[in-house]
Amino acid sequence: ACGGGGGTTATEEPAGGASSPASGLKVGLAFDVGGRGDKSFNDAAYAGLEKAKTDLGAEIKELSPAADGSNRGDLLRQLADAGYNPIIGVGFAYAEDVKAAATEYPDIEFAIVDSASSAPNVTGLLFAEEQGSYLAGVAAAAKSEAGHVGFVGGVENDLIRKFEAGFDAGVKSVKPDAKIDVTYLTPDGDFSGFQAPDKGKIAAEKMFQDGADIVYHAAGDSGLGVFQAAAAAGKKAIGVDSDQRQTVTETNLQSVIMTSMLKRVDVGVFEFIKAFQGGAKGGQDVTYDLKVDGVGLATTGGEIDDIKDQLDKAKQDIVNGTIKVPSQPES
């Protein structure tokens, strides 16, 4: 997934946003279930959209689907009918709907976050979560005194399993015999696992009780429980998506967040809009990986500053292709 003309869009067109007239660019965006205000994935996408508004003078419209997600396709169509172009679907769940909408509206450019391009007018905005998670794994292993770490996933779907796979590989690269506990809160299809801090707490508590000293979460709002468990146990946790040491307001929790695996959906969304304005066409994937800093580790708090060299080395190896990070866990 690393190829596909990736990462080049940013350089194809020099930023000339100011010269283009404000009118003309109408960008539509459809959120994943949960919609605005999750301080995470959806909000990051919105941040990119908003940047397009201020920097590129775009007119923007963002829609949230119904709670059961049944109207994802209709939102895309309604945006298309209202003259929005390009249109972005946020989340892999949009894969089929974007594909269908793209065929129905061949003149409109679409993008989908977290899924591959499926039509000539669809750009797949992919993120190498496994690479970022690999770095998180390296950091965890390097910092773990017990040689025992954990991973809490919200919902057991393939996206979250990507995080697990990268983390796993990263940890093993530093301490091959390290113990890694893995817990998913709910099975695929039951999205409550992203909204259950109490369950996140219980899962992480167990890991800390068993001797883990760092737990990485990819569990949305349930991550809060992981932080709480870490704070109670006097151990550390690793956040996800955004720099959670900054977004979490509780001071006692901030200090347990050793680092966060950043997933720059905002960058992806903004770059896509910019490229569109520059006349780029879809039909390909753009992968936001370590190379273009589409993923990475947050350094707020300075807790991983001492292992900076180690992390940089790992990053370099991945960028070079010396290390290939798996995107699905082995078992």
Add this chain to the structure above:
Amino acid sequence: MSADTLATARPAVELEGITKRFPGVVANHDIRITVRPGTVHAIVGENGAGKSTLMKILYGMQRPDEGTIKVNGEQVSFRTPSDAIAAGIGMVHQHFMLADNFTVLENIVLGAEPRKGLNLDTGAARRRITDLAAAHGLRVDPDRLVEDLGVGDRQRVEILKVLYRGARILILDEPTAVLVPQEVEELFQNLRELKSEGLTVIFISHKLDEVLDIADDITVIRRGTTVASVDPREVTARRLAELMVGSELPTPETRESTVTDKVALKVAGLTMEADGHRPVPKGTSITAYVDKLRQDGRRLLLDDVSFEIHKGEILGIAGVEGNGQSELIEAIMGIRQAHGDVELDGRDISSWSTLKRRESGIGYIPEDRHRQGLLLEASLWENRVLGHQTRKPAKNGPWVDRKAAKADTERIIGEYDVRTPGVDTLALALSGGNQQKLIVGREMSGEPSFLIAAHPTRGVDVGAQAAIWDHLRNARAAGLAVLLISADLDELIGLSDTIQVIYRGRLVAALDPSDITPERLGGYMTGAIAGTEEE
């Protein structure tokens, strides 16, 4: 004591121009009644005449559309029963108003609980209830669950409820419908005692001899309005009936015997376990198994019940309620499992389903029409289909034949004089008596060979009673075998060709109805007299 003399001067209850309308019915229309204090005042009238409605109005459960109520001379306007209770009125309803899952004590104190701190003071309540029960001869165990009680006990609980609240005016809506003569006599004894203590009793009954026995004044209601006020000493039951319905007082006498020698129903060794039916183990005979059950001290609801009913015969089962009548019926109908054999027209039907039994010619007038006989929220024609859903005229292939069912319902309405606006009326809109007539009509259709009639005229007025008896007699003459269960001993003695007494699940006596009085029969039923009378 001057207040006392004043009170005697003032009527206990005065109802003036009471009118109450229900959708489609005017239940009460310009009713006027004056009840003297310290008397038993009876109110009689046909089914649906409006007696219960009137009493509910007096008790604050329903509000009159027009008219005034005076209690002890004061005009009152009751919004809820608690207002009526506060004015010293208590009511025993026609249908039991008891919470089955509560104990007797809980049922009695509800709404007037003695307290100790925040707690319910059960000790004080129990003492009070035991005192009251002793004072009025109303035996009950305060700690038993009501669902385990027989009807007689329940009736006592209802009366205790009223006395517990210190009511001075008692309304009793058909309290005797479910009692045996001894119990009725006991109740009347109590009422006379209450009367002598200065209490006022308003008493409703369809049994006119009872009314004449106990009442000091009688008011007759017809079609929702008062038609006469009579003095019981100056009126006969016959005259009273004429006032009510404009017809003669019917008697349940059967004339000549129509009993044939062909056995219609044969029941042998019917035995039912109290704590759930268990199949007889392989290799054991039923008798051995049942013997073992008895030895083990297991309670048996039915204990080796055997009898035969011939075509054209009515077999009456006498018994105080709760002695196994319901179980016997349900075993014959296949609703509850039991050991033993049931044969219909020579065929063993003991393993048949209820449906198949009905199809092969068993009719069933259940004891509790609301529970087992009707779909209250369904139309009359649908109620006609009930139990006949697999037979003509209700059925047409897999379909329900609506047209034929409606036509046949019209027939029943005509033949049995069911008072209703039409076949599409909901069953719940009919008065109890009319509901009963519909059920009798339904069960008689399709010419059953055997009929179970449980309390066929309970709560039915005299006119309708006569009609139902006529129908039973005619069918019997045509060869119908009937198992009759009734708490009305006159009915039982009058209609039956043979009477069997059931006591604690056993048939304890076979009696000849031609030379038995209700009083003697009551003796057998309560176990006071034992042994079988020779014919």
Add this chain to the structure above:
Amino acid sequence: MTRVGKYHLALVAVAALLLLVSLVRVVTGHNDITSSGTFGAALTLAVPLALVGLGGLWAERAGVVNIGLEGMMVLGTWFAGWAGYQWGPVAALVAGLLGGALGGLLHAIATVSFGVDHIISGVAINLLGPGLTRFLSEVLYREGTAASAAGGAITTSPPLSSPVPEVSLPVLSDGPDLLGKLESTHWFLLSDVAGILRGLTHDVNVLVILAVLLLPLTFYVLWRTPFGLRLRSAGENPWAAESLGVSVYRIKYVAVMISGAFAGLGGTFLVFDATKYVEGQTGGRGFIGLAAMIFGNWRPGGLAAGAGLFGYADGLQLRSSNSGAFTSVFLFGAMILLIYLVLEARKLMSADLEARGVRQYTVMASATLGMIVLFWLWLTVDQMPSELVKMAPYLLTLIVLLVASQRLRPPKAAGVTYRRGEQH
């Protein structure tokens, strides 16, 4: 007499169960089965279920079926979060109670005053609760608001302004932590008891204590006071109650609002646990709480057992994805079947003629087969597919229901639309 007998029987059963569990733990080496961690988790998971189940109990005992508990719980979480971030836990508690009670009030108006079908009103409240709270969040927590600056967002409230106090049993489960020491020795039985006790007493949120107290309190109020008698009479036979002057409408209103308040309290507990409101954090607990209530035969004690069983299975499930502790369930099942078989076999020996029959033999044969299969599973499987582990709490509840074929006795008039003066 029989009551005492039942009570003793229950004690013996609990003791036997403990023995069995301890045995399984020692054999399998999965100490987590009775660890304080597991029981702590079980408690955390059981308490909201118990609270919401109590909510159901209050309503249904008064004759109103409350399927809207989920919606009321959602209201509870939102209001607790909203008040909590501004004024702290006490305010959160009050607001959560009131939020739930508001839902209850709505349900009461619809079902009691307007005679609307109880189920439909409940379903409507389940639609309304999430809709209304989402809407409030969209208005009050959107960007640029003070709440947003304090860390709120549309899907979460800002955190509680001060932490919720937690307490432990002094000496035993805190400080010297004697129970903890005993637990870590992993002795047969003793450590199990210690683990269980410590789990239930270590670092317990004050709301847990409140919730645990509410169970006996509910029993006391409903079964020992005049008010409770009236309330239950409204659920058994409202017409009888009415005929004795009980104001059934008022009783029902009070009961349904208390029911909502309990659901709201369950929601508040979740907020306290997460230190904030999180959209969707109730996760269907309203329904499971209702199930716990039915499981418990509309009684507080049974309800607690139901919630506890579910909480335990859920906690174990969440904590066992790595250790495979869940496979010991197979052994546990096999042992239960073994005990059953021994008991049955003894019955056969006693030459009781009832006991023998084709049915009896088939039951025993299938029990034997089941035992062998379970035992074999325990020996061969060391990691179950995670989905199967996840459904264990639900499956377990079903199995317990099947085995302990109970004679359920719902309040007779529950769900019946009651109208003053219109009984049939």
Add this chain to the structure above:
Amino acid sequence: MPAGLNRALLTLAGAVVAIVLAIAVCSVAIVAAGGDPLHALTAFFDFGASERAQSNSVATLFNRAVPLFIAGLAVAIGFRMNLFNIGVEGQYRIAAICAAYVGSTFVAPAPIQIAVIIVVAMVVGGLYALIPAIMKVTRGVNEVIATIMLNYIAINISAYLVRGPFAGARAEGELTVSTPPLPDSGMFPDLNFVFGWFGMLAPTREGGLWGFLVVAIVLGVVLWVVLERTRFGFDVKASGLNQSAALAAGVNPKRMVIAAMVLSGAIAGLIGLPEVLGSTGSFGTTFTSGLGFLGIAVALLGRNKPAGIAVAALLFAFLDRAQGPLQFANIPPSVIEIIQGVIVLLVVVANEVTNRFALRLEERRAARQLKVTA
């Protein structure tokens, strides 16, 4: 007859009042959110500017209504017997995944292919509903609690199946999982031609107007006939109204529980098919869940009668469709959920109120009649 007409008019008036009140309540909310209620109201009727958008919107409306309608029917069967089948949710999920998978394993002419899929869905749904039914009749397990538990179990089973044994091939970079796609012969033909009748453009949206609409209509009619006209329907009604009377009338309650539950489950099995056969062609990550719960509201709103359920389903679909337009009008979409809840409540309240009002009218009529005869 005028009485019946009166009744119908009253009911209509009640519904209108309820909807007006619901709008009023929501207007308050909208104003609180800083929006313009009038704007919002027009958004509900905003089916798009272009003809294409309009026909797409209409298709969306019906495509949403169809599964809701089927869900309502499934729930209603149980309800008519006082059987509370909350398990529709789980039944349709399990049925859909099995049907989608079985349908993808072979290729046959369209009618056969589709028929097999439908039969599999109904059988699986029915069997899954059989579990609580059997638990109820043999062990007396309350069906509410059993079906709640089985719903969660269904989620887990289907998650396991779709990722394991029933998983289909996936494109590179795709993170959704699904069963293998159905062959073309498994896709239900659309009904786009209908738009031609009204002089509208055919919808361009994927799947167009789902042909399963026809199945739903047929199902509704058949069910109406079965429930209202056959002996089975009579037995169901009798059991629902009075269990003991039904028993005494020879209706076998155990058999009825099983029959009603299985029928309910079989119909529930169809709920997922419009989507699978109409557009997605497989069961996967984005499968619409929650229809079983909405079905409860729809069934009750429609008073457990097929025609009423159809109206209720259309109303819900109408409201759901406005999710997009409302957001275009800058109204928070959560308003829809509020409106749905409020409408459900108010419509039933209005129903009760009008019923009482009608009764009162009848009382007065009776009184007048009496005066005439007296």
